[in-house]
Amino acid sequence: MAELTTTLIHHPYQPPSGFAAPQPGVFKASTVFFPNVAAMRQFDWKDKSAYTYGLHGTPTTYTLEERLCTLEGGAQCLLVPSGLAAIATVCLALLKIGDEVLIPDNAYGPSKALVEGELRHWGITHRYFDPMNPADLAAKLSPQTRLVWLEAAGSVTLEFPDLCEQVRLCRAAGVLCALDNTWGAGLAFKPFDLKPGHLPALAVDISIHALTKYPSGGGDVLMGSVITTSERLHMQLKLCHMRLGLGVGANDAEAVLRALPSLPLRYRQHDETTRTVAQWCLQRAEFAQVLHPALPLSPGHAHWQALCGDVLGTAAGLFSVIFQPDVNQVRVDAFCDALQLFKIGYSWGGPMSLVVPYQLETMRSSWPVYLQQGILVRFSMGLESAADLQADLQQALQQCA
Known part of the structure; x- marks a missing residue:
């Protein structure tokens, strides 16, 4: 018979399945157990069919990701430690030396600091456009432009752009557009269906959200999300997300899950x-x-x-x-x-x-x-x-x- 110290670690008891309650369970893990070596080699961290390592997801984070997709009308979601981390993840995943990113002049201040600091040091150029003048955005789209950031409403001054026209311009130029949708929160409008009934659907490519704000609702959680509808684009973002080692704490995910129903x-x-x-x-x-x-x-x-x-x-x-x-x-x-x-x-x-x-x-x-x-x-x-x-x-x- 094993000694007590071993039994406390390798205890045979397993609680019965089928427990249901208003709030999802909170799963904390770095290590995730595999039933056998074959499963360890077979399981893929890139989808949600199994669990491989805590950084790649747990039942708690998977649940939050799926509910956020429902909120914003997306298909795939990544969780990151803050709204700014969501912006940075998108930029790092999609931009390389020689590329250009366009930013509205009324953008979130730290987003502008990111492009003026790290991105510029890495050979990625940027230009600011007038958010209230679609012609200015059209004039600044260039062959080097790979990404356009949008905000509605603008940070601090809260002017509201012609978001649909901005998206149309990006579509026509074949340039990806990412929206900071923190203000809209998935409730003011749907970023992936800006004009319901419009065919083809008028949609942004990426919606980022500072979950720190309305989804958390308590002023006590830092978290962000990156949501897409494209599997290909999501995988490009997810590979960068993995290489950066980004993750969120289970208790923070729990706090957002608890707040979502009242959002x-x-x-x-x-x-x-x-x-x-x-x-x-x-x-x-x-x-x-x-x-x-x-x-x-x-x-x-x-x-x-x-x-x-x-x-x-x-x-x-x-x-x-x-x-x-x-x-x-x-x-x-x-x-x-x-x-x-x-x-x-x-x-x-x-x-x-x-x-x-x-x-x-x-x-x-x-x-x-x-x-x-x-x-x-x-x-x-x-x-x-x-x-x-x-x-x-x-x-x-x-x-x-």
Whole structure:
């Protein structure tokens, strides 16, 4: 009979199968056991027919990948440690020395830092295009262009591009297009079916998602996803994903799985609160401009309405304001500091409202003509009462007058 120390490791008990509960099980593993050598040699990590190593997937991560595909309308999903890691994975998998990538000038800041840093050092060139002018994108597509990044809505300033026209231009040029779909969250529109009923389907090639935001919903998880409909493209991305050794923790996957069922409800509540507070801000003399895709005077509103406007709850939980030109940085910072419910912090999609002042002139090639001059502040609306958030803004504006 084996000694106790051995028995505790090689215990014969196996729990009965058939256990079912609201939440999927959490499987943590680096090592995965094979029933025999033949199975070890036969199992392939590149599909989901079996398990080979923890980094290549467990029942927990496979389940999350499949549910995310359902959310965004894709067929294949890769999980990575953050939204930026999703962007980097796409770039590293698809670009090589001599290639060019095009980026909207209003793109997520770290994405621009990636192309200006590592990609440029590796001989991959980049150019920025005006997201609100499809002709500028068309003019900058070149024989060297291998990838075009798209965002809807734009980072910080939330202008909404003519996404369908951008995708058509990429299609016509035979260039892959990847969308940062974090704002849309798979709910505002379907990235792989931008115009339902349109044949052939008008779709992006790749949708990346910072699961850190709305799918997590708690402000406590870092994770990203890369979703495609093409098996060939997915395998190209997956091979790079494997070589980079990217993976996510089982407990983080569990947290996103637990939050997914409430995602539509939370997204709608974020949206309703944001519209209410943004409308209130339109009446305040301190603000020269309020930026939110659902507002008629916000840049790109017509594009948003065409793509998202027929569905309830499709404008997310972000809006920005531009203060009047005579309100200086000191007063804007004092306003942010005076807020009590809004906490100063990056990211969005969690239960608590956030605020960040930005220096837009350092983030763009030039000041967009459709934006008023002034200091910009972005708000991420949480799940608090709209009336309480409005009152918080009002008291902070009074203190910095």
